[in-house]
Amino acid sequence: MPAKLEGKAVNAPPRPAKTEPVPLATLVARADAHPVSGDLDGMVTGATLRAQHVQPGDLFAALAGARVHGAQFAQDAIRAGAAAVLTDRKGADLLKDATVPVLVHDDPRGVLGSIAAWIYGEPSLRLSILGITGTSGKTTTTYMLEAGLRAAGHTTGLVGTVETRIAGQRLASAFTTPEAPDLQALFAVMVEQGVTHVPMEVSSHALSLGRVSGTRFSVGAFTNLSQDHLDFHRDMEDYFLAKAMLFDGRSTREVVNTDGQWGARLVKTDTITVSTEHGADWTATDIKSSVDGEQTFTVHGPHTSFPVRLPMPGTFNVANALLAAACLTAVGIEPEAIAQGLSGVQVPGRMERIALGQQFTAVVDYSHKPAAVALALDAIRAKTSGRVIVVLGCGGDRDAAKRPLMGKEAASRADLLIVTDDNPRSEDPAKIRKAMVDGALAVEPRGEVLDIGNRREAIAAAVAEARPGDAVVIAGKGHETGQEIAGVVHPFSDRDELTAAIREVSL
Template sequence: MATTLLALAELIHATIHNRGADDVNIGAIGLDSSTIATEAAVFAAVPGTRVHGATYAGRDNAAHAVAILTDSEGAQLLRDAGEQRPVLEVADLRAVLGVASSSIYGDPSKDFVLIGVTGTSGKTTTSYLLEKGLMAAGHKVGLIGTTGTRIDGEAVATKLTTPEAPTLQALFSRMREHGVSHVVMEVSSHALSLGRVAGAHFDVAAFTNLSQDHLDFHPTMEEYFDAKALFFRADSPLAAARQVVCIDDSWGHRMAEVAGNGQTVSTHGEDADYRASHVNVAESGAQTFTITSPSGESVNVDLALPGAFNVANATLAYAAAARAAEPGPVKFDGAAFARGMSEVAVPGRMERIDVGQDFLAVVDYAHKPAAVAAVLDTLRTQIDGRLGVVIGAGGDRDATKRGPMGQLSAQRADLVIITDDNPRSEDPATIRQAVTAGAHQGAKEADHEVDVREIGDRAEAIRTLVEWAQPGDGIVVAGKGHEVGQLVAGVTHHFDDREQVREALSFALNNRDNPMHTSTDEG
């Protein structure tokens, strides 16, 4: 389903330099000079933060591309370098990259139902619930998100929550080739702002919630909201055909007002199109509840995932799937969808680690203030004893959330251990200092005594948390969840919170069972 160079230039209103006598077939496009397909491919040379992509046009696989798509700066760099291949020049490459990529791959998202999930927290879990529910209802499903990509249950490696437009459209094309009927994807604010999802035809957009995050990219919460609203506003070129908005927070109410063709979801008893009610929570954290749809029909849901926020995620997933069936000849099978949701477990999201210990141990991806608070609030309802948390903050990201993360942790937990997350290029001690300052403030505000400690080594922090725990307590290691690496000074070291917690728990149990056994580790 390739296009041609001339057709592509006409579509994106590009000026062609070095145009040859014959037209050229285009079958692929890519941004990475090392991985771009070499057969009938266009190299998209985008401006970078340090170096313009046009400087890589003659390197690696990009040297074999049949044409180059770039902006005016890139075109000048290519002229200076003596480039002889066709060059398509546009004023704003990011603005056309999605449409160009979609065209090159034959507009694949028109051939399946595409559901996008956006919001600050809950995107991954809601996507998993949609995937399992739709599969249980008899559909072949593709999934794109934070923890990777799957096609009909089989993993495909990707790097970003929402891949760059060329990668995304190539994935769509691959999914179409595999005969998927539905694709569920997480849609980040970066993807909306940077045009990564331009050229994709969304049938449904679902909004989870909004809280502080990404203020390094969006200067204010209003701008963060406006980026999300691109997915819902009727006059936006990125708007989905139909929308579903959770109105459990004030931002949800605002998004519902923005949505051009939206329905609402509530788990707090508000008047909404889809409502969750009769919530019962077991000692394990598993939940049962009822979802009522606009028609008045109800379905009972058994959910293994703990937390009130997961009731909201499941209700939103149900509503999005129901809306995806509109209009269509096949009625939405709500009962089958609910059965599928009952099987969902999400890596690194409220993931219990159990090696036989007599207290609750959880690993969670929470790395923003509201998410940390929600996780701790949920765990508090599941234990009779004390609550402890290991928390940190990432470097080169929104620095304003560091203090609030520590503050909210100390307001809720009995032990708060501040440690390193992914420092990236920043000084880890400086990051810890900001989180620790917030924790001390939260400890002053708490209605209970709080032990605040700072342990930079994340493995040592986890061991200390596990050693502190007693029967009936609950502990959570927050921030990295499913991640298996820790990025420090540009180097990624293997680190998996789940592995570390499991090792610490096993050691603690072995030590308890064998009093004569001692560790040579003084950490």
């Protein structure tokens, strides 16, 4: 059962104010679909795969789901005004009495993105879309891209985990990448609003499930790859191959961080390479960091070098900045604007400091993968004179194999690790925590390990333990404003809870 949002209605995704009607017969021909009922004289003005979001004139995509087939909701869609239904053969068998044309395709999900793009006027061809894929760093890099583009005077959109923005207007994000018809409609809205450039996170799910089919990228970029989403992908190779789809010809320019073995496999003759470890098209020298986490370094690219001040700690953020610089240069942004943008970039929930005058460092970070936890804590440890206190949990109904690894990476770097609940979803929270604690206790040497299930209490306990010179890191949820427990999303913000806990001990 899908989670219920307490006190919030799930709104329909944005649509353009005007769409030129597309003849149904044209869509059938271009998609190589087979009509099994109804005539093709009608017109289509929109597309969706959710019956509750159907508007008159829509093409309703009735897709096979994990539990039910979308064809079971087709009658609701037709009553709402759907002009036609796209489905597979199983769906067509369920729709023999449909009163609108039914179109059959062997892979309706695979062609839905292209169909939606045609319906909405192929908006990605009128935008410069910069797609970022990889395990870690996608969100940070998209914010860096947006900052550089805005510094250059462009009107931007943004699509990602934290939020979607259209010319500065914020929309909440339900997924890293929206479903294919929602994404194409979103791009069409951006075109209407005068957007010129769109930094965008591109998840492995989006690539595997065709959510970005029909999207043309001006730039496709790769950050890194480490263990994650193995509940969805068979293994790391399958995970990598999903990411590699962004580099199958749909991106005009390709930019790759080659610091790891996975990135090196993506390099072609004309690939733009980035590295903080070895020779590449884009590198950094003279990296220096201050006690407050700010870094300065010199960026070196083809025919250019320029200084950068970055208000974010960690060598991994230098790598993200290099990737952003390479991508921005590929779409014509000058070094001055890149440096200006990077100097003021702010990323919600990514190594985000909570500074209220307390004598210890307090950080909220979204790191929720073993490698990301290790990188974040290494960056904190390098600038901490006292103890490192970490609060960390793992989500339920997700890759269970990474739980002991998360505990191991955190315990080997923390003086005090408090294992707590993240988003347990439908699982028993205690079992999730036990897997993490088992991994933590297997580490030698290690710091103290505590199990405090209530996340609010865990954060308060961490702050209560902090002394001058210490660092408190609340990891795993970052920007999120809810905690999903047993199918209900309860309001919860690590930033708000950490702020409240610091104020409590400061009274």
